[in-house]
Amino acid sequence: MTMTAKHKIPDHVASSVVRDVDIYNIPGGDTDPFLAWQAIKNSSPEMFYTPHYGGYWVVNSAELYHRVLTDTEHFTSRKAVLVPDMPEGTPDFPPLMVDAPEHRAFRHPYNLALSPKKVQVFGEQARSVIIGCIDAIIDKGECEFMADVALQVPIAVVMSLLGLPFEDRERLIPLVDAVTHGDNPEARGGAAMAIFAYCDEWVTKREQEPGDDLISRFIKIKVGDRPATHMEATASVTILLLGGLDSVSHTMAFFMKFLAENSDHRQQLIDDPALIPYAVDELLRRYSIVSTARMALKNIEIGGITMRAGDKVIVEMCMNSMDEEAWPDAMAVKFDRCPKNIPSFGEGPHKCVGMNLARNELRALLEEWLKRIPNFTITPGKSVATMTGQNIGIHELPLSWNAA
C-alpha cells in the first residue's frame, strides 16, 4: 500500500517529516524485519509521521523512546496502545491502557504473581515443558520450531499462573497468534473478541467459586474505594494471555534463528553455558520485537516537531535497540556487551511486568536446547518467513540437525 489522497496529513505536520510507513506492510519485513526497520530508521528524522491508520508519529531514537515512555504528564496509555485504534467504544484494558493512580491497583496482583520468588517456580515449569518438546522432536532431526516448541512453552506457564485448564491451550494458541499476526484488522479483532469471551467465562466462574489463583485476585482488586468491575477483571486476564504468549514465542524463534545461522555464537554458549543469561539479554536487545503506543494529552515539543494533544505516537522498541548512539555497533550481537536497560520490555510505569519470567523462559530454552541439540541449522531448501506489525514475528522456523 502506498500513500494516497485519502491519507490526509494534518496541518501541524510538515511534509519533511512525513514517511510512508505501514507497520503491517514494510518493504523487506517478510525476510528481515530488523533490516527493514533499520532502512526506515536511517532515512527518517528522529520523530516522523505516517498517515496510515488515521495517522501517527513514530519514535526514532533511544532518547525519544525514553521520553515518551516515562513522561506520563504529556502521554497517556488510554485509547492508545494499539495501531490501528481499537473500534470506537472499546473500553480501556487495565492495567495496560490505564494511567496512574488507578494503574497501580490493577498492576499490583501482577507484581505479586510475577515477583522474583514466584518467577523461579514458573521458570522451572517452562523448563519441563521445553524438555518435553525436545523429547518429542529430537529423534526426527527436524522441527518447525514455532509450532513444535515456541508456541507450546509460554502458554503452559500462563495457564498455570491463571489457574486455567491446560487442555484449553489447543484452542487458545491459534487465537493468540491471530490477535497479533492475523492477516487483517477483522481477523485480529475477531480473535481478540474470542479470547475476551473465553476470559469472561472464567472470570464469571471465579466470581461464583473463588480460589487462590490470579483470576480470583483480579476480581478482588480495589481501585480506590470501589471494587474492580467484571469487565476490568476480564480485561486484566485477557492482557496477561496476550502479553505473556506472543512476545515470548516470537522472541524464542528469533533467538533460535540467530543461533542456527551463527555457529560461532552458538559455540560460545556450548563451551560456557554460564554465558547464557548474558546472551539472553543481548539477544533480547538485538531482537526487540514489541511495540507500544501513547497519545499526547497536551501539545508538546519533542524531537524537533510539535505533537498536538490527541496525536498518537508509536514506540517500536527496535528503534531504540538499533540506535547507534545508545548501542555502538548496534546490529552486532556481542555476548560480552552486558547491556543495561535493554529496550525490549519498555520503560516507565508500564514496563513489562513479566520481564523476569520471560528471561527465565528464554534462558531455560537455550540451556536445554544447546545441551541436547548443539548443532542445528535452518532446514536446507526452506526459508524463514518473518513479519512486521504490532509486533515483529516469525511465521515458521524450520530447523534441522543430525538425529542420533
Add this chain to the structure above:
Amino acid sequence: MTKIVFEDADGNRQAAEVDAGTSVMQAAMDSSVAGILADCGGGCSCATCHCFVTRGVFPDPDEIESQMLECVLEPEVSSRLSCQLIVREDMDGLVIKLPRNQI
C-alpha cells in the same frame, strides 16, 4: 550531600554521595551499584531493589511495599525496597546491605 554506604553480600563496600530527598535506589543507580537492579525504575513494582536496613531508620513500609517484600528471594526482618527509602540529611554514613541475588 549525605554519604550512603552500600555493602554487598561479601562485605565489599561502596560509598555514594547523595542529595537529601533522593531515594536509596536512585542513589544506587547513580553510583552504578551492581547489587540493585531496580527493573521497574522505582515504582514499588518489581522487588528487584531489595536491601537490608535496620528497622526504625526509615518510616515503616506501607501495605504495597510489605506485600512486595514477601516476594523477594530471601526476605529478612530488615528487608526493604530501596525505591521507597528517601534519604534525609541526618543519615550521613548509613549502611545499606544488599542481598546476594535480586532475581
